[in-house]
Amino acid sequence: MDIGWDDLRTVLALVRHGSLAAAAKHLDVSYTTVSRRITRAEAGLNLTLFERLADGYRPTETAVLVAEHAARMDAAEHDLLRKLRGRDSTLTGPFVLTAPQLLIANFLAPVLDRFCAAHRQVELRVRATNDLLDLNRREADLAIRISHSPGDTLMGLRLTQQHNASFANPEWADQITANPSGPVDWLIYDQYPDVPKAAMQAHLGSRVRMRFDDMVAMLGAAQAGLGVVRTPMFLGRTTPGLVQVPVLPPHPYADIWVVGHPDVWPSAKSVAFRDVLVDYIKAQRALFVA
Amino acid sequence: MDIGWDDLRTVLALVRHGSLAAAAKHLDVSYTTVSRRITRAEAGLNLTLFERLADGYRPTETAVLVAEHAARMDAAEHDLLRKLRGRDSTLTGPFVLTAPQLLIANFLAPVLDRFCAAHRQVELRVRATNDLLDLNRREADLAIRISHSPGDTLMGLRLTQQHNASFANPEWADQITANPSGPVDWLIYDQYPDVPKAAMQAHLGSRVRMRFDDMVAMLGAAQAGLGVVRTPMFLGRTTPGLVQVPVLPPHPYADIWVVGHPDVWPSAKSVAFRDVLVDYIKAQRALFVA
DNA sequence: TGTCCGGCGTGCAAATATGCATGTATGGAT
DNA sequence: ATCCATACATGCATATTTGCACGCCGGACA
Numbered sequence: 348m349d350i351g352w353d354d355l356r357t358v359l360a361l362v363r364h365g366s367l368a369a370a371a372k373h374l375d376v377s378y379t380t381v382s383r384r385i386t387r388a389e390a391g392l393n394l395t396l397f398e399r400l401a402d403g404y405r406p407t408e409t410a411v412l413v414a415e416h417a418a419r420m421d422a423a424e425h426d427l428l429r430k431l432r433g434r435d436s437t438l439t440g441p442f443v444l445t446a447p448q449l450l451i452a453n454f455l456a457p458v459l460d461r462f463c464a465a466h467r468q469v470e471l472r473v474r475a476t477n478d479l480l481d482l483n484r485r486e487a488d489l490a491i492r493i494s495h496s497p498g499d500t501l502m503g504l505r506l507t508q509q510h511n512a513s514f515a516n517p518e519w520a521d522q523i524t525a526n527p528s529g530p531v532d533w534l535i536y537d538q539y540p541d542v543p544k545a546a547m548q549a550h551l552g553s554r555v556r557m558r559f560d561d562m563v564a565m566l567g568a569a570q571a572g573l574g575v576v577r578t579p580m581f582l583g584r585t586t587p588g589l590v591q592v593p594v595l596p597p598h599p600y601a602d603i604w605v606v607g608h609p610d611v612w613p614s615a616k617s618v619a620f621r622d623v624l625v626d627y628i629k630a631q632r633a634l635f636v637a
Numbered sequence: 638m639d640i641g642w643d644d645l646r647t648v649l650a651l652v653r654h655g656s657l658a659a660a661a662k663h664l665d666v667s668y669t670t671v672s673r674r675i676t677r678a679e680a681g682l683n684l685t686l687f688e689r690l691a692d693g694y695r696p697t698e699t700a701v702l703v704a705e706h707a708a709r710m711d712a713a714e715h716d717l718l719r720k721l722r723g724r725d726s727t728l729t730g731p732f733v734l735t736a737p738q739l740l741i742a743n744f745l746a747p748v749l750d751r752f753c754a755a756h757r758q759v760e761l762r763v764r765a766t767n768d769l770l771d772l773n774r775r776e777a778d779l780a781i782r783i784s785h786s787p788g789d790t791l792m793g794l795r796l797t798q799q800h801n802a803s804f805a806n807p808e809w810a811d812q813i814t815a816n817p818s819g820p821v822d823w824l825i826y827d828q829y830p831d832v833p834k835a836a837m838q839a840h841l842g843s844r845v846r847m848r849f850d851d852m853v854a855m856l857g858a859a860q861a862g863l864g865v866v867r868t869p870m871f872l873g874r875t876t877p878g879l880v881q882v883p884v885l886p887p888h889p890y891a892d893i894w895v896v897g898h899p900d901v902w903p904s905a906k907s908v909a910f911r912d913v914l915v916d917y918i919k920a921q922r923a924l925f926v927a
Numbered sequence: 928t929g930t931c932c933g934g935c936g937t938g939c940a941a942a943t944a945t946g947c948a949t950g951t952a953t954g955g956a957t
Numbered sequence: 958a959t960c961c962a963t964a965c966a967t968g969c970a971t972a973t974t975t976g977c978a979c980g981c982c983g984g985a986c987a
Contacts, residue, residue: 348718348721348722348730348731350714350718351642351643352641352642352643352645352646352710352714353641353642353643355642355714355717356642366933366934366935367934367935368933368934368935376975376976377975377976377977378934378935379935379936379937379975379976379977380974380975380976382935382936383974383975384974392721393730394721399935400934401934401935401982401983401984402933402934402983402984403933403934403935404934404935409721409724412717412720412721412724413717413721416713416714416716416717416720417713417717419709419710419713419716420642420709420710420713420714423706423707423709423710423713424640424642424645424706424710426706426709427645427702427703427706427707428638428640430702430706431638431682431684431699431702431703432638434699434702440638440683441638656963656964656965657964657965658963658964658965666945666946667945667946667947668964668965669945669946669947669965669966669967670944670945670946672965672966673944673945674944689965689966690964691952691953691954691963691964691965692953692954692963692964693963693964693965694964694965
C-alpha cells in the first residue's frame with residue numbers, strides 16, 4: 348500500500364477536471380500519462396479510484412477522499428511557492444500582473460512601459476481580464492482591481508478614489524446642450540443596470556436603448572452615437588470620441604486598488620512594480636475624479 | 638519556478654535525515670537518485686537548497702522552509718493512508734502489530750497463533766519493541782501498551798489491570814522462608830529505580846546489588862539467583878525458574894491497553910485482531926492480578 | 928447512414944530516471 | 958604513515974516513464 352506523490356497529484360487533477368485530457372492539460376503531460384499514473388495509483392493502493400464510463404472517468408468515493416487529502420498537499424505546495432516568491436529579492440525572471448482590460452488599455456500602459464524600461468531583466472507577463480484571478484494559487488503576483496476593499500486574505504494599497512459620470516459622442520453632447528431636458532437614449536452596463544431616477548425625471552421620455560455585458564462594446568456603441576453611457580471618469584475621458592455630458596452629476600465609484608497575497612507582497616519585483624505604479628498614479632490622480 | 642511533488646518529498650527526506658544515504662534509505666531509492674532529485678529541485682526553483690559539506694548536505698534556510706511545507710504534505714499523505722486503512726474491510730494483506738517484547742514472548746504468542754489460524758490471508762507482522770511506534774505515521778496498525786492511558790490522539794481499550802510483586806529463584810525463596818526478616822539483594826529496573834522503604838525496613842541489611850536497563854537481562858539474572866526482582870505478576874509467573882517471594886506485597890501496576898489511531902481503528906483486520914485478543918485476555922485475566 | 932468528435936486503450940520508439948561501479952575527499956583509528 | 962569508514966560525484970548500462978500514432982467506441986448531426 349503505497350503511492351507516489353506525483354501520482355496523488357494526478358488523481359487530484361483527474362478528480363478536479365473529470366477527464367484524462369483535461370487533467371493532462373492542467374498537469375502539462377499527455378493524457379496517456381495520466382491514464383497510466385491512475386492505473387499505477389490504483390494498483391499501488393489496491394483500490395478502484397475511478398469508474399471508466401463512456402463520457403469520462405467518474406471518481407469513486409475513495410477517490411474523493413484521496414483527492415481531499417491531495418488538495419491539502421496542493422494547498423501546501425502553493426503556500427510554499429508563494430513564500431518562496433515573497434523571499435525572492437532579485438529583479439530578474441517572470442512577474443505576472445493582472446488588471447482589468449480597460450484599465451490597462453486606457454491608463455496603465457505607461458506604467459508597464461516604465462517598469463519594463465527600469466527593470467530590463469524582468470519578464471513581465473500581463474493578464475488583462477475582468478476575472479478575478481486566484482492569487483492564492485499564484486495565477487498572478489499582483490493584481491490591480493476596481494473594488495471597495497482588497498478582499499479576503501489579500502493585502503492592498505488604495506491607489507485612488509474615482510468618480511463616474513455620463514458620456515456620449517459630440518453630437519449627443521450638442522443635442523443635450525441645445526435641449527437640456529430632452530430625452531436621452533441610455534446604453535446600460537449589466538453590472539450597473541439601473542438608471543438614476545433623477546436623470547429619468549430630468550429627461551422625460553428617456554429610454555434604455557441597449558444593455559451590454561461588455562464595457563468595450565458599450566463604449567464603442569457610445570462612440571458610434573448610439574446613446575449615453577455612465578462610465579468611470581477615466582474611461583470616458585480617455586476614450587476618443589466621447590465627451591462628458593451633464594446628464595448625470597459625477598458620483599463616487601469603486602476605488603482602484605493594487606492587491607497581492609501577503610506572502611508574495613514583499614518580493615522585490617512586487618515592490619518595484621508598486622513603486623512605479625504609485626508614482627504614476629500620484630501624478631495622474633486628477634484623471635479619476637471630477 | 639516549478640517542482641515535482643516527488644522532488645519535494647526528497648528534499649524533505651534529506652532535510653530530515655541529513656545525508657544522501659540516509660534520505661535514500663528512507664525513500665527506498667539509491668543515494669544517487671536523491672542527489673539528482675535535489676539537483677533537479679534546485680534547478681527548478683532556481684535556488685540553492687543545500688550546502689555541500691564534507692560531512693553531508695546542510696540545508697539552507699530556504700530548504701528548511703521547503704521542508705516545513707513538504708512536512709505538511711507528508712502529514713496529509715499519512716492522514717490519507719490511515720483513513721484508507723481504516724476503510725479497508727478485507728481480511729487479507731498486511732497487518733502490523735506492535736507490543737513490548739516480553740508481553741509477546743511471555744503471553745501473546747497464543748493470540749498471534751489464533752489470529753493467524755483464523756485469518757490465513759492476513760500477513761501479520763509483529764514489531765516487538767519497547768519503543769513507542771508512531772501510529773500517526775503508520776509504523777503499526779495496532780499497539781499493545783503498558784501504560785496509564787491510551788495516549789494523546791489515540792483510541793484504546795483497557796485489556797486488564799495488573800499487579801506487580803517480588804520474585805526470585807527457588808533458593809532465594811527458601812532462604813526468605815527460613816529467615817523472613819533477613820537481608821535480600823535487589824535487582825532493580827532503571828524505570829522503577831526505588832525500593833519501597835517498608836521492604837528495606839522489614840529486611841534490614843538489604844542492598845541494591847545491580848541495576849538493569851533491560852528487563853530480559855534482569856529476569857535472567859534473577860533466574861541465575863543474583864537477587865530479588867520486582868516485576869509484573871504475569872512476567873514473574875511465566876518466567877521459568879522464578880517464584881513469588883513475600884518481600885513486597887502485590888501492588889497495582891500500569892494497565893495493559895490495546896491502542897490504535899482512530900482512523901485505522903475500524904479496519905476489519907484491526908477489529909478481528911481485537912476480537913481474538915479480548916477473548917483471550919478475558920480467559921487469562923487471573924494471570925495479571927494477585 | 929455516413930461522418931465527425933470527444934474520450935479512451937495500446938504498441939512502439941524516444942526521453943528520462945535510476946542503480947551500479949568506480950573514483951575522490953575527509954576525518955578518525957591503528 | 959596507513960588503513961578504513963563515511964559521504965559524495967560521475968560515467969555508463971539498464972529500467973522506467975513518456976509521447977505519439979493509430980484504432981476503437983458511442984453519441985450528435987446532417
